[in-house]
Amino acid sequence: MTGDERREWLKDHLKATTPIAGHELSALLKVSRQVIVQDIALLRAEGYPIIATPRGYLVWEKPTGSIRSVVAVKHPPYPDAVRDELTTMVTSGVSVVNVIVAHPLYGELVGNLNLSSLDDVDRFMQNVEKLGASLLSELTDGVHLHTVEGAPEMIERAKIKLTQKGFLLQPS
Numbered sequence: 001m002t003g004d005e006r007r008e009w010l011k012d013h014l015k016a017t018t019p020i021a022g023h024e025l026s027a028l029l030k031v032s033r034q035v036i037v038q039d040i041a042l043l044r045a046e047g048y049p050i051i052a053t054p055r056g057y058l059v060w061e062k063p064t065g066s067i068r069s070v071v072a073v074k075h076p077p078y079p080d081a082v083r084d085e086l087t088t089m090v091t092s093g094v095s096v097v098n099v100i101v102a103h104p105l106y107g108e109l110v111g112n113l114n115l116s117s118l119d120d121v122d123r124f125m126q127n128v129e130k131l132g133a134s135l136l137s138e139l140t141d142g143v144h145l146h147t148v149e150g151a152p153e154m155i156e157r158a159k160i161k162l163t164q165k166g167f168l169l170q171p172s
Contacts, residue, residue, distance in 0.1 A: 010050075073168055094158045
C-alpha cells in the first residue's frame with residue numbers, strides 16, 4: 001500500500017464513532033507507529049479534521065445545533081475533584097473538548113480530552129491512576145479552562161451545576 005492509499009484508508013476509517021489508537025492503526029496497516037503519526041500530521045496539514053484523544057484518533061465533525069464555549073474553573077487538583085467536575089459536565093449534556101492552563105514559560109498548554117459520557121470520564125480517570133500522570137491543573141493551583149461543546153441550554157445547565165459545586169470561577 002502506498003502512502004497516498006494509506007492516508008485515504010485512514011480518512012475512511014477514522015470516521016468511526018470510536019477513536020482508534022495509533023498502535024492499532026499501525027498493526028492494521030502493517031507500518032510503524034511513527035508512520036501513522038506522520039500520516040496523521042500530513043492529513044491535518046491538508047485541513048482534514050482529525051483529532052487526537054486519549055483513546056486514539058478520530059475525525060471530528062461538529063454536531064448540528066451545538067456551540068463551543070470556554071468555562072473557567074478551579075478546584076483542588078485531586079482525582080475526586082476532577083471526576084466530580086468532569087461528571088458534572090457530561091451529565092449536563094455537554095462534551096468536554098479539552099483542558100487549558102496558562103504556563104509561565106510555555107504560555108497556553110492544551111490537553112485534548114473529548115469526553116462526552118460517564119464511560120469516557122471513567123476511562124480517563126483510570127488512565128490518570130494507572131499512569132500516575134500529573135494533571136495540567138496541578139501547574140496552576142487548580143485553575144484551568146475547559147472548552148465544552150453542546151446545545152446552548154446544556155452548556156448553561158453545566159455552568160449552573162458547576163457554580164453550585166463551587167467549581168466555576170466567578171469574577172471577584
